[in-house]
Amino acid sequence: MKFQSVRGMNDVGDKDIHLWRHVEQKVRKLYEDFGFSQVITPEVEPTELFKRGVGETSDIVEKEMYTFTDRNGDSLTLRPEGTASVVRAVIQHNWMYENSTLKLYYFMPMFRHERPQKGRFRLHYQFGLEIFGVADPGADVEVLSMQSLLFKSLGLKDITLQINSIGDNSCRPAFRELLLEELNKIKDKLCADCHRRMDKNPLRVFDCKIETCKSAVKNMPTQLEHLCADCEKHFSGVKSGLDNLGVKYKINPHIVRGLDYYSRTCFEFTTDRIGSQGTVCGGGRYDYLFEEFGGKSTPAFGVGMGFERLLMLLEDKKADAQPKPNLALVYADEDGRAYCQKLAYKLRERDLYVDLDLEGRSVKSQFKRANKIHAKYVIAVGSREVNESRGKIKNMATTQENEIVLGLEEEDLQRIMEEVRS
Ligand SMILES: [Zn+2]
Numbered sequence: 243m244k245f246q247s248v249r250g251m252n253d254v255g256d257k258d259i260h261l262w263r264h265v266e267q268k269v270r271k272l273y274e275d276f277g278f279s280q281v282i283t284p285e286v287e288p289t290e291l292f293k294r295g296v297g298e299t300s301d302i303v304e305k306e307m308y309t310f311t312d313r314n315g316d317s318l319t320l321r322p323e324g325t326a327s328v329v330r331a332v333i334q335h336n337w338m339y340e341n342s343t344l345k346l347y348y349f350m351p352m353f354r355h356e357r358p359q360k361g362r363f364r365l366h367y368q369f370g371l372e373i374f375g376v377a378d379p380g381a382d383v384e385v386l387s388m389q390s391l392l393f394k395s396l397g398l399k400d401i402t403l404q405i406n407s408i409g410d411n412s413c414r415p416a417f418r419e420l421l422l423e424e425l426n427k428i429k430d431k432l433c434a435d436c437h438r439r440m441d442k443n444p445l446r447v448f449d450c451k452i453e454t455c456k457s458a459v460k461n462m463p464t465q466l467e468h469l470c471a472d473c474e475k476h477f478s479g480v481k482s483g484l485d486n487l488g489v490k491y492k493i494n495p496h497i498v499r500g501l502d503y504y505s506r507t508c509f510e511f512t513t514d515r516i517g518s519q520g521t522v523c524g525g526g527r528y529d530y531l532f533e534e535f536g537g538k539s540t541p542a543f544g545v546g547m548g549f550e551r552l553l554m555l556l557e558d559k560k561a562d563a564q565p566k567p568n569l570a571l572v573y574a575d576e577d578g579r580a581y582c583q584k585l586a587y588k589l590r591e592r593d594l595y596v597d598l599d600l601e602g603r604s605v606k607s608q609f610k611r612a613n614k615i616h617a618k619y620v621i622a623v624g625s626r627e628v629n630e631s632r633g634k635i636k637n638m639a640t641t642q643e644n645e646i647v648l649g650l651e652e653e654d655l656q657r658i659m660e661e662v663r664s
């Protein structure tokens with residue numbers, strides 16, 4: 243019996259894992275340089291958490307969750323997104339108690355029963371960030387500028403930041419009434435999904451993917467035109483903060499987050515390189531979620547970034563991402579082999595990536611292999627080199643060979659390490 247992975251759920255290995263690891267480390271490093279620390283939450287949560295945190299009317303909750311009943315009869319769900327779990331953890335462990343500002347990031351698998359297609363999987367990884375405790379637009383600016391820096395440092399130039407403000411509890415209710423009034427006038431042009439959205443979350447009609455709906459709502463009033471003075475000031479703060487750092491952005495009043503606990507800034511980083519949607523990452527402010535979860539009122543700003551989608555944009559970096567050994571050791575006979583084994587062991591102990599054949603291959607095919615895996619240097623050792631304690635080290639790029647003392651004392655190891663790191 244041969245088994246296959248579940249549809250829409252991928253293995254990552256072989257030639258793909260190097261780019262994965264390279265980018266993962268880059269993202270982590272940048273996030274940590276900005277003072278974010280990692281959080282890991284369980285893959286499974288009570289179903290109710292996501293109904294509350296993602297919203298009963300969202301596509302995720304309505305159509306895409308992996309929900310099951312466990313042996314105790316409890317309804318559990320495989321995590322479809324990260325924020326609900328992280329906020330749950332922060333409240334549960336009282337992490338805001340000692341921190342007036344809390345900066346967390348996660349890198350976790352998410353599960354959604356979507357129709358698998360390019361860039362959309364049923365299991366996908368997400369990097370996410372959350373800043374808790376900061377109402378000031380400075381938090382928004384820090385996260386947006388950091389994401390922008392990330393794309394720049396990965397060499398991605400064709401990504402656009404689009405921002406919007408969706409108001410707060412003081413200006414949104416009146417706008418909602420106004421929008422609903424206008425939507426009712428064009429109701430017959432909207433799809434059944436949009437009719438439902440009008441009942442529950444009229445703002446979400448701007449999210450509809452259907453072309454006729456898109457053009458029907460094009461001239462509807464937007465929240466951005468109806469912000470209260472405080473929201474106006476906040477949005478100005480975001481814009482001037484980005485200007486100050488030279489981060490480019492476009493204002494798009496149709497970027498929305500349809501749930502009541504979202505507020506003010508929302509954003510997307512988009513590209514036209516990956517399919518119709520093209521969103522690489524998105525998020526925004528959710529100042530009312532803590533209360534929704536029974537916590538103390540806490541301003542919050544978050545980002546979610548689909549990791550596989552990011553990797554799709556970096557396909558051309560694959561070859562560079564493959565780790566290359568600093569040194570390959572080639573042995574000519576048994577004496578040479580025994581020495582190489584000891585030398586490799588000691589150099590690896592000193593954090594050097596050393597390659598050594600395990601199969602007893604010929605010198606020629608060992609050299610061939612060193613070439614194939616792009617070893618930077620090669621030292622070839624036989625019984626003569628072992629007896630004389632000297633040999634040659636070859637720079638594979640320039641093919642230049644230098645004499646080198648071969649030994650196993652600390653000074654010998656240091657000399658070899660200096661040579662291969664130069
Ligand atoms: Zn629609």
Ligand SMILES: [Zn+2]
Nearest residue numbers: 410413470473
């Ligand atoms: Zn407002």
